[in-house]
Amino acid sequence: MADKEQVIQALRATLISVKGALTIKQCNRDYRELQGEWIPFKKLGYSSLDKLFLDVPGFKVTQANGEWYVDAIASQETQHIAAMVSRQKSSKRAPKLSYPNRFPKKQGSWRKPSSGYASNYNSQYSNQYYRAKGSTPFNNNTQHYKTNKYNSSKSNETKLTANVKQTTKTVNDHVDKILKSSNSSQSLRESNNTHNEELKQQVQRSNNDMDVKVSTKVSASQRLSNLRDRLNTVDLIPLQLPAANNECLVGGSYSVSSYPDSSPSEDLAKEVGAVKLLSAIESSEAGGKPTSSSSNAIINLTELVSEHEAGLWAFTVPHLYREKYQENLPSNWQELVENCPKIIKDRLFNGQLVLLPNKEEMPIPPLETTIYDDSMDSDLPPLQFPDDDFWNVFVTVANSTLEIWLRIIGSQYSDTFENLLLEMAKYYEHAGSPVVKSMLIKNAWYAVNLDDGGWQRAKILEIEEDSATVFLGDHGDDDVVYINKIKILEPQFRKLPAQAILCRLEGAEELAASTLGAELVRRRLPGEVLVAAPGPRHDPTDPSVAVVLFDTSTQRDLNLNKEIIHDFCIAGAFTITQKPCEVEVGCVTEEGRVWVSRAGGAGLVQAALALLTAGPYRRPLPAAPQAPAPNATTLYIVRTLAGDWVRCTIISGLDGEGTVRTQLVDSGLILRAPLSSLVPLQSFSPALNAFPPQAVSVRLGPAERAAGGMVPRLRELLLGARVLCRALPAAGGAAAGGAPVAPHVELFVRTGPQNILASVNNAILMEYDYLQHGKLKENENNTTNHVEALHKKKERIFRSLSTAGEERTSSGSVLPPPPLPAPGKCFDVYIAMAANPWNFVVQPNSTRHTLQTMMSTLQTECPKLTELDAPVNPVSGELYTVYYDKDASWYRVTIAGTVSSEMVSVYFCDYGDLALFATKALRPVPPGAPLARSLPPQAIKARLYDVWPLHQDWTVEDCIRFQELCVEQQFVGICKDVGKDPLNPNEPLLTLDLIDTSTDEDIYINKQLVTEGRARLASTS
Template sequence: MSDSESIKKMLRSVLQSSKEGVNIQSLQFEYRSLCGENIPLRKLGFLNLEDYLRSIPSVVRLDYHNGELRCYAGVCSETAHIAQLVARQKSSKRSGCSQIVNCKMRRIASDPYMRQYGMLVTVEVTERSTLYDKTVVQRRLIQLLKKYCSGLWISKLPTVFSEMFKQQLPPQALNDLEKWTDVCMVEKSCSTKGDFLVYPPLPSSSAPQSSLSEGPSTSSLNSCPYPPVKSCAAILPADVCQRLKELLSKYTNGLWVHALPKLFLDAYKAPFPELFMDKLSLLPDLCTVEYPIPHDGKKAIIYAPMRVKLEGTASTHSQNTRSDQLPSGLEVTGPVVPACLVHPSMQYPSVLVTDAKSSNIVTIRYVGEDYSTAQEAMEDAMLSLYEQSTTVQPLSELAVGQLVAVKGENGNDLTRAQVIKVTNNIIKVYYLDHGFAAEIPLENLLPLHHDFLSLPFQATNVRLAGLEAFSSHPAVLSCLEKVAVGKILLMEILGSSTHPNDLPEVLLYDTSQDDDININSVCLKELQDKTMNNPLTVNSIYQGVCVTNICAEGIVFCQLPSRGTTRLSKLLEETEAFLFSQMTSEYLVSKPFNGKMCLTCYKDKWCRAEITNLHGNRVIEVVLIDLGVMATVEVTELREIPPLFLQDFALIPPQAIKCRLVDVTVPEGDWSLEIVSWLKNAVLGVDDCKMKHKEGILVYMYLFVAADHEDMHQSINHKLSDPELWQTLNGKKGCTATGSKDTDLTLIHVLNHSLITFPFCCIFQLGQNMDVYVPAACHPGYFVLQPWQDLHKLVVLMGQMMLYYNQTVTTTTGQIKKGDIYAAKIGKNWYRAVVKGILSNGLISIYELDHGKHELMRSSFLRPLIEEFRQLPFQAIIAQLAGKPTFCVPKCQWSEATSLVFRNHVEKQALVAQIENIQDESDVPEELWERKLTVYLVDTKVDDKDLWIHTLMGDMCSEPSSPT
């Protein structure tokens, strides 16, 4: 296909995705979003876009709408069949009336697995008849909720209703539930799950509605198998209720029920009544209990009631709306005030840092289409209007707080500003879109036309998380000026503020280096007193060395005697005594974030910890900075550093020194577990090791244990370089288990090699619509779906796997075989995976059963998948795109351009899938999880602008060719 024809097809795809057409000024941007490049006008022989578009009337139709030139897709015979397909959306393989699908996305509050996309897709299908007998449905719902008086997930309601009454629940009834307050209560889950809970209505003084009881079946359903819902005071003592509410208010994303007794004891120095642990689900006015892992009550999660959370959110929102101030610090004087700036929905927006008065007042501008791009377009429009107008005159009278338009020095630009100081002919203004102040001559000020007040002012203030106690420290301000001001960075918004005058709390990242740099952490490190460390000199001997950790990659962490270690030990003892004396939940970590400094217990002692990664809302990765130990903990195990000790802790640099042993090689693939265990037994816990610093920035050393440092043959280095030691240890390879948990490896081995039948991810029906997430996509003939509804369960499961496998060290038992299922460590996460093959170089080919990706890895990263982690069905569903016969042709060669466009539209996106066909089980080549669906995909991010992916691909793609 020629470049010209390819561009036409791409352009047609852009235009067909918009029902109202595309503004000609936005067309290049839309085309670039699809293809990654602009339309090459000069290459096509045109000087401007309009001339090119008018030359291809079969592709583009130009028309004026509301005074602007818009582009619409031209209609031709080539695309007529696609229009018919969109109109019908009916499979030729089944009978029945056509369905009109209205797809919309509903926002979710918080999901650790999907925070970047911030959308939940919900499909509503309007069928031939939406009428139903509401009285009958309400009567049956009352009976059903008598049985499920502790609540029922709304996603399970149709199935339970069908099983109980042998009749389908009308889809429209699900939309009407919230209106039937006398029949049920509907609450949204506090977890990352986009689901709702349905409860019986709260008890009232009025008599029960006996008139709604139905026929003979009523008598068998009147008795509730669970105790009736009671107030918390009737079950728990009042002080316990109050303290439990305090804990749940700290952990707004929920906490594990199994962690509640210890957390309660640590916070209030009193035991939680174990007698009431099984009754928490009966107290909807106190808490909500969820069971994300099937058949495992120990993994339940407890939340504050949704109504409490919603009340707090509404209160915070109203307060923040009232207290929103401009970065200039002044209120606007004038009849028209622009709307407040709305923060982007994306998790990591790009921002330009324009000023930093302190870490609590950092001025930024958002970079993006709805922000900086919109501002530039507005300023161009301002310049055009003011140049054409002959009536605009410089201002003669000014007042502090007045909004003005400011001409640039050369007169080629205009921008919005606010007067902040008036002295003679020199006026000081604050540029409200650019975030800085400057002195301007009076003649450069013009009245600001009200037409240019619709766009919110673009400069806004934020505060940096973790630096509140040092917001105006000279070292922090100097660091911000050096690493942040004037640079475009990525920003992470941690959440809405809880006080009316608080600014959004954020983290800033510099992504210009190989590794992302956390600006908040860099500023905090500037406070450290480097003189507290013991300076190292090459070829010097150091006694009293404490080896704190040994890593498989050959890194040894040591502590040397210094002022810092002495002061740190004393501070930790004082902090432990202080925390033990407090009866409060104040020091629980309720808002963890990357780079946060806090405390945690390690081997029954408090130590400093820096958060390095968050897995969901409850599983945290930390590094113990004074020991060099990486650990995975629950958020309930972290404590805030008390303000009394915060300044002292900030001064002490990390006391763990990163070292390597001289003359000891680390083989490819790191040291074996046996070598690491031998080395730990030799040096960990020894009171007085000696270290000889050899050279380099990374400390290369000789390590001695109770030996003469002059005799190198007595060093650990020499012993570890002995080949006989390696042969001896490698000969002992087998089942090894260390850590905080007991593991029956024999049972694991049996489980792993036994024939276990796993259920197919969901029970599907032809024509069914479901909300999905696409974790991986190759081309229209092969991509992977995950049911959105169960994503939260997968997040919880992966968090549990992180805790288990990072705290329990086991070697893989027996011989690895193709088809066996393991837990596989890829990066920092653990995944459920099946072995697809073993390569001749020893690498293992695995397939991620929940994410649908293929990986190569060493066998040392595989662990037995215990029965606890085999309960949740595998979440990856293999699929192919419906809508065109060639999409489903096996073994086709798709062009890279076609595959790239498809991936850009569907990969890592929340979409709607409509099932067209289900592969028969007899046609599945090997395992049940390889069963394939044929689906239509719909992107419903924009209201009234649904994009059917098959129309996009069917129009732009040529026939895929079979491999030669």
């Protein structure tokens, strides 16, 4: 049906043509036979069919034996039909039709009935004038008008022939009258203008074809049937003649006439006049008074009804309301009453409605209201794209390169859409069916009133308490609207497809993985009128269209896809200035070289590559290169052990095993990878190939001389931390050959419980100097302290006789040196930690049980100490304990150096780590742990015997592999040499040949590394 009024008129036509009331199910069945569909009550905003009949005036609804019965209340225009139907003789059975149902099924156009239908028609109609019922479909069946008291047995074919032209003219006149008639709520509303024009054209065409030869032997009814065939219409309602008019006069103030509405009898004409008179009186009373708002109306109605315990007739309510409140009720007051729990609606058998006050306590409705989740059959038709290679478009929304919404400009698209908005604004300003929360259906289309956009078509996405999240199908964006601003989307507004088209920028999809790309798109595209070149759609399940956008407003057409990529690359350039900026440290090489990148830069590239290598926007990977590119700056992508794709360059030639060394341009790490695993980036993603490298090598200024010797400390401070970086004033310059040198910078990190911002450069330089010169200074400072020297001497000589009472808790003590093996002797060890084959820490396996006993004692005794026991001025080399929160354990530490008056650098003497702690975090060795004062340090630095890296330094893979082989494992070590640690000459350094004896065949770790191609033997070089 076209709209709600046509549905109501079709229902009235169905019910008036039947003698007696029908059940709602029977009415629904007959409607389907007539119209080809069930009664669309849900589209009209009703949750059930009975609520439709109860709400719409003009229907009489009763309930008997658990069934709802419905009948149409005849209006002045349908009284003659109702009277005719009521006089039908029920005892006389009509001849059986050839149709299997009560009504013929809906057809696209009228078809000539069968012979049985023609004979039945002869018994119904004679030479009367006819007029079309404006709101009834033209293919309605008229078989139920079985008798007509106005049939004239004296009618003949001559009279019919003489009146044929007059008949067609009368049809045309009455159509015009009906279309102009809208005086009362019971009258027919305005019909579809297009339908009316088609009927007029059909009638006029029939006037031109009236010179047909009529045989004198053909009956009048047969000739009328032929005329109906020519007019191509069926639903002609007999206009009863002679017609009667009536004029009413009341008190000299009101005078009305039933004219131009003709009636078949004087009584019916009086009734028509009375209805018009009542309408005139009511309208005169309503004039000049304001109309109540919906909220005030429902409050006042509740009060008005509560004053009448016996109830009020519904038709008296408007008059009583005006007298009491001096306001008019809104036009939808009956709908407000229907939803008011404080008013009971009682419909009597005669169809009259009585309003009663509800004095019972209404149950509080549950918070969760039943919400239908159904796409219905009301989805808008799909949009048909133009066949052109280029579209003129208007960009409505641009959230990223993967989500761009646009509308096509053209007469069939934007022009039609603008007309639709005008029609919606005009219609919903005074009409439309509002909805309540329980009526809303997810994924269904409605009309919503936006504060800044007027009435728009929208699909319900989510439903909240008093609002709903909707998708504006003609714009592409989401919005939140209040439920009281939502109305039923009428059928005439559902014909046009949703105009917003989801698109993505072809060749720039990877930019959607970053906020930078999204910002560029949002700044450049919304509100622009552009030309779009759509690409082929390879995936039918993908709703988006790949497009290339062009700006043709300038002399040179701009490819906006390339322009956005160009802006993206410019914005991604990373430079270091004297203004502090946040950076990420990608790696610290063994030489102490630090690589920094812009915060989030490496993650941006990694996320973009993840988008292109997995998911719906995955691109095929190009073939690997046959040989390294001659250009050293050629970019590739390679997959790491963690499964992430990263950008890299090749920094070495191809070795005998088909592998090359690569450097990751966004972190600085060096990896060895098979050449066959590299993917050329230029052919895979031109956008990421043009994106600048994010990693920059930097130098630490004056601290550069200490960086090579403080690599573990640098990694501890910088890797995984939030780092601030600023260029030093003397940074910059170029090498002698013109190549740029690494800039000198100062790095800052936040350390300690107070989150203090500390200079990494100063800390490294200070710790390095303390490690180099701390022992000498300590000896000089302690030469005059004879009492302390004597005590230490006694402790070394008489250690076995010392007791717990002799231990000092006021200051730290010095541990005895660890026992070291002689060269050539076996030394069973446990690897506590390892950086690479030249830098690892071992613990003597013979004293591991003693170490574990001491550690257990520390966990019990150290918590008994408080911050008051912390040393005031700790000195390098002194022994203390400290709580390490990362593994929630207490450890022995020695002071490695003083960073500030409140911060010290400590060395975990049993495990080989360095860390920074606040001075107040230190605790003396507890008296209850004497073993902690006597057990020598268990951490001994060592290096692997007879191995060298294949190249200048150990690669990251080599270091990881060595850690996998050795850390937390026991070995038999053969001591080859006992030397001094180059970073701290006071510490020993063992050169060990590690042997794994846990298998049937002994495994030499140095030879294992050589076998795996990670090292070479120094003895054979």
